[in-house]
Amino acid sequence: MTAASSTSATPVLVRREGRILVLTLNRPEKRNAMNDLLVRELDRIFSTLEPDVAALVINSESEHFSAGLDLSELTTRDLPESIMHSRSWHATFEKIQFGRVPVIAALKGAVIGGGLELAAACHLRVAEPTAYYALPEGQRGIFVGGGGSVRLPRLIGVSRMMDMMMTGRTYSAGEGLALGISQYLVGAGEAFAKAMELANKVSGNAAMTNFALIHALPRIAEADPATGYVMESLMASAASTNPEAQKRLSDFLEKRAGKIVPQG
Ligand code: 1HE
Secondary structure: OOOOEOOOOOOEEEEEEOOEEEEEEOOHHHOOOEOHHHHHHHHHHHHOOOOOOOEEEEEEOOOOOEOOEOHHHHHHOOHHHHHHHHHHHHHHHHHHHOOOOOEEEEEOOEEEOHHHHHHHHOOEEEEOOOOEEEOOHHHHOOOOOOOHHHHHHHHHOHHHHHHHHHHOOOEEHHHHHHHOOOOEEOOOOOHHHHHHHHHHHHOOOOHHHHHHHHHHHHHHHHOOHHHHHHHHHHHHHHHHOOHHHHHHHHHHHOOOOOOOOOOO
């Protein structure tokens, strides 16, 4: 493990663990509220990934994953600036969701507003029992602006998101697992280790598989079925005729690959 490249003013700490890039949200005194600098830093990191980075983990080493948008910056923008600010979050979060590598979020404590929008842009989410999910935009008189109204209904449905924003309802880590906000729920203090385990696992996938899952699957799922089937056939063929797939298929057929066993 290399030391974190950071100063105390760095809103995102970055370090490498082998082929995994670890990003640590680093505004603990503001509960990792996301200011412009933090979002710009995420944008820079995702725009300049080294080719040998195979997966990425986003975590927090303090009590909370993120308290969402830094509300102190909201009071200074006029309408055009506000629209462009929201669009800048969209651009950054698009780079996370539709980049080259799988991104895994390790969640704990507050996963609120923009923090939940950031988590929703990641591909896998691992939560600790302290994690809780809220969209207090309704209470603050504002609206989600980081892609939440696009991504969150796809995770939990419009009606649950409406409830969260209209009434301030929060969901616990256990509820979040049941609803599909996180795919994993682990013990206290275990989210980062689990996220790293998953990152190492997915970084062993064929590059074409991760491409298909990140770029094709969400588009196929939203396409009309006739288009979706054609896209699926094209993607399946691009994957299965790739030399990496051919090798993995031979490994199985010639008894060199493991069998699929239940993981408990
Ligand atoms: C903040 C923020 C923030 C904390 N913007 N400064 N998000 C919210 O509405 C959530 C607001 N935050 C909270 O409800 C609480 O801070 C927490 C439950 C997350 C944590 O509570 P606690 O007791 O651990 O900390 P605290 O004492 O409330 O906060 C510590 C400091 O962080 C304090 O500043 P200080 O100068 O008094 O030390 C807080 O003001 C500051 N802080 N959260 C700015 N969010 C793209 S659109 C997305 C829209 C949204 O994300 S809306 C949701 C906003």
